[in-house]
Amino acid sequence: MKRLVPLxxxxxxxxxxxxxxxxxxxxxTYTGFHMNTYVELSACGKGAYDMLLxxxxxxxxxxSSLSPYMDGPIHRLNTxxxxxxxLDEDSFYLLxxxxxxxxxxxxxxDPTTVMGVFYILIFGLMFADVGYGLTLTVGCLxxxxxxxxxxxxxxxxxxxxxxxxxxxxxGALFGGYFGDMPTRIMEDFLGIEKAPDMALCFNMIDxxxxxxxxxxxxxxxxxxxxxxxxxxxxVRDGHPVAAVFDVGSWFILFAGIGLYFVFPTxxxxxxxxxxxxxxxxxxxxxxxxxxxxxxxILSLYDIVSYGSDLLSYSRILALSLASAVIANVVNIFGxxxxxxIGGVISMTLxxxxxxxxxxxxxxxxxxxx
Numbered sequence: 001m002k003r004l005v006p007l008x009x010x011x012x013x014x015x016x017x018x019x020x021x022x023x024x025x026x027x028x029t030y031t032g033f034h035m036n037t038y039v040e041l042s043a044c045g046k047g048a049y050d051m052l053l054x055x056x057x058x059x060x061x062x063x064s065s066l067s068p069y070m071d072g073p074i075h076r077l078n079t080x081x082x083x084x085x086x087l088d089e090d091s092f093y094l095l096x097x098x099x100x101x102x103x104x105x106x107x108x109x110d111p112t113t114v115m116g117v118f119y120i121l122i123f124g125l126m127f128a129d130v131g132y133g134l135t136l137t138v139g140c141l142x143x144x145x146x147x148x149x150x151x152x153x154x155x156x157x158x159x160x161x162x163x164x165x166x167x168x169x170x171g172a173l174f175g176g177y178f179g180d181m182p183t184r185i186m187e188d189f190l191g192i193e194k195a196p197d198m199a200l201c202f203n204m205i206d207x208x209x210x211x212x213x214x215x216x217x218x219x220x221x222x223x224x225x226x227x228x229x230x231x232x233x234x235v236r237d238g239h240p241v242a243a244v245f246d247v248g249s250w251f252i253l254f255a256g257i258g259l260y261f262v263f264p265t266x267x268x269x270x271x272x273x274x275x276x277x278x279x280x281x282x283x284x285x286x287x288x289x290x291x292x293x294x295x296x297i298l299s300l301y302d303i304v305s306y307g308s309d310l311l312s313y314s315r316i317l318a319l320s321l322a323s324a325v326i327a328n329v330v331n332i333f334g335x336x337x338x339x340x341i342g343g344v345i346s347m348t349l350x351x352x353x354x355x356x357x358x359x360x361x362x363x364x365x366x367x368x369x
Contacts, residue, residue, distance in 0.1 A: 028052055034059040036152040065090050069151040109233050118222050124166025126319040126366040129176035132359050133167025175199030179327025188335040212317045219313025245281035249274050315369055323362040330354030
């Protein structure tokens, strides 16, 4: 028996090799882009090519039928404004499946739109530069006009075009115009002794602590909005008491902490009320009274998680300063040639090479964070 097993394994390997060799001679492959993903189909044997053509046609038909953007039943249903619409079998199945999932999840709230607004605002703070933002917006709009991309890529480009507008606003507020290029040109090329500050609000490099406060304030608003959404969902699901004690308690506690810096006594009382609400409510699912109290006290430890989440928004300052400082260094190198033709050449080279690299590196970092 021990000898039989290796012999069978060797026979299977040899037969598999022959099968693969015979199949590879007639291997046909189709590669395409369907339903927002790359598709690769392979087949071998008699009729393989015709089968791939049938698969390709089926994929194209499904994409046209089920896409909310291409002219098909789902698109017509979305734009019918309540009028009766004829659906094919595939579209009706998709609609039926969607209704089933909506019932199963009780119509779960999709926060994409609300969080999308914050994505654009935070992107604008991280990539705060008028020149970079203008480049991003113009590039995305040209891509939409010239490339005529599929809807998935088009949505991506439209989103980045809006992020570019937010970056231009951030740059105007905090003085980013390809770094400090206007200042370098005025002082090193035009001979102006003290160039005016281009920032409408303040220069982030000169006031990093103030920009850090703005970054944390944006983070606090982001977190509180998420908590408010949770509060609304909990009330909608028929649990108003849970919404008040599980979310409202934290709102009261945070309000007290903020109020403490203005009115210490009132802030301390408000924070204490929020803490007591958490202590006496977060263990309500426990039967043992000691465990109720203990779990309530331990719930206060979540303030550490909220604090760490808030501090993570300091990366807004880090990425903004990284982009601005590198841009300023590039401008300094460009201005080293002086006000003559050499300076013009060095500034042009610095602009084309340095700012292109800075743009590419920091837009990737901003997108990821």
